[in-house]
Amino acid sequence: MGKSIDDTAVDTVNGVQVRAVSVDEVEEWNRALNFGFLRPHAGVAPDLRRRQWQPGRMVAGFDGERQIATFRSFDVELTVPGGAVVTADAITNVTVSSTHRRRGVLSAMMRRDLASAAERGCAVAILAAAEYNIYGRFGFGPATWGSGWRIDLGRTSGLREGLPGVPGGRIDFVTLAEQRELGAELYDRWRLTQPGAIARDGIWWERNTNVIQVPGDSFKEPFAAVHRDADGGVTGMVVYRIDNKWEGALPAGTLTVHDFLALDLPTAVELWRLVLSVDWVRKVVVQGVSPDDPLPLLLQDPRAAVPDEANADLMWLRLLDVGAAFGARTYGAAGRVVLEVEDRLGYASGRFAIEVAEDGTGRCTRTTDDADLALGAGALGSLYLGSETAPRLAAAGLLTELRPGAAAAADLLLRTPLRAWTPTEF
Known part of the structure; x- marks a missing residue:
């Protein structure tokens, strides 16, 4: 499990300091954001950024006094199958200057944010992935499609x-x-x-x-x-x-x-x-x-x-509290499935039993029973809202069936009347 952190803490990675910015540093943070998004010509919006600023939630990587990386998150309600909502840690405005890539700066900012989100009690974290191959290593999987x-x-x-x-x-x-x-x-x-x-x-x-x-x-x-x-x-x-x-x-x-x-x-x-x-x-x-x-x-x-040619994966999701997240949603059929989850960051690691009653309500608890399916945290994030299926992930080698027929049985449980989707960019 990621350790608890102090919002005022400073992490140093390969000579770069990662820390939260003060409200007085927001304007420079906005300039670094524009630069990272390849828009150095764009002006800043200090009033907007000050309104978005929350203690500990707007983070930068500092090379000396210069900000060379940006990261921001905020808590938001996410609707899950059945109409309930869970609190999600919404991650956005992520940039690293091309001069400071592959130094672990993004990893430091991400680990810091996820630890804080788990401590606050967020069930999941979400983001929109500009590039496909970045966020899987942090346990995120594509969860909605446009x-x-x-x-x-x-x-x-x-x-x-x-x-x-x-x-x-x-x-x-x-x-x-x-x-x-x-x-x-x-x-x-x-x-x-x-x-x-x-x-x-x-x-x-x-x-x-x-x-x-x-x-x-x-x-x-x-x-x-x-x-x-x-x-x-x-x-x-x-x-x-x-x-x-x-x-x-x-x-x-x-x-x-x-x-x-x-x-x-x-x-x-x-x-x-x-x-x-x-x-x-x-x-x-x-x-x-x-x-x-x-x-x-x-x-x-x-x-x-x-x-439309722009149709693609949209929102990515990773589980922070597996029991709370899966306990909040409803299901398509009664039954039970045991998942063995591997998570390099630890938040979703372990063996979990999802048990669904006849009325579609369910609960998710840790168990020592034999697992039916084995998967990584990213695949679990893709399955959570119901837009992806266990048999398709199994066919792609992203999920392993440990009991014959378990993928199809899990699909019946996790099935939703409507596939997940959000029209809101963040």
Whole structure:
């Protein structure tokens, strides 16, 4: 198990000091972040970074007085299968200058953060991996996938006939202020229905509605529309932008959907009908929806929707408290499976029995019983939210079946009605 640490502690690795930055050092930390993200030309946003600063959670690697690496984390609610939430340590803003690679700086920052997160009682840690091969060695595994679509409106005449609508409902365009207020309320209801979704704080909404302006970001005011039911309650929202392009005298615009939330299918139908009927638009790009979203099947010609080239693994997850994490979620079938987990950092190491009752609730406890499956911490992170399957991991050599049929049996237990997904970058 990672040892308890003091937030004021200083770790030295190959001549680099790793420590938390003070609020007075935030501006330089922001400059180091820009440099690490290959944007040295971008200005800093000191007011934003000061709001994001929390004691011990904004860390840098120092070569002398110069910051050459950055790391930040914050606690966030993560929805798990069944609608419960667990506290996740969300890791972001990770950079190491190219002059200081392979010196153990990232490892020092990561170990420091995970030890602190485990001490605070976080069940899991999450991050978005810019590069695939970095985070597996820290026990993270891909846990959600994005699913975008590119729709050629010339190949489909909108939605199928006979789809359910909302009698008495209406759609209204809203201002940025209304988007921020109504969207936040809607999202907090919606996220509890989607495994893998994380909470959005006030800073997220302010940044995405131009209250906070960050140098280097280019904000173009979007179209934002909300759907209300017959009683006036908000049940959905879509946010999109349009590239108003013409080819000679013919319109050839592209509409890009940036955010799409719907509490039910009838609301989704009404919002998609709006999106697919905007004048001068010939192509619709949906940057991200759930992998289980039925959008292509709603079209008159589903072949008009092709997967977006940016579809890939999105959120990675590692277990810090296996019992708490697996005890919080629900399951697809009654049964029992024993997992032997190898974790180089120790947080998830050991043998665990997952026991599921007939009502789908479960508990996870340490055991000395014979194991059914053996896997690493990264594979366990991929299985936790239900987006990956034990048989597929076994086929890839990422999980070992110690009892014949155990992978298929575990798949029945871990199966979820909806695959995990989050629309929120962090």
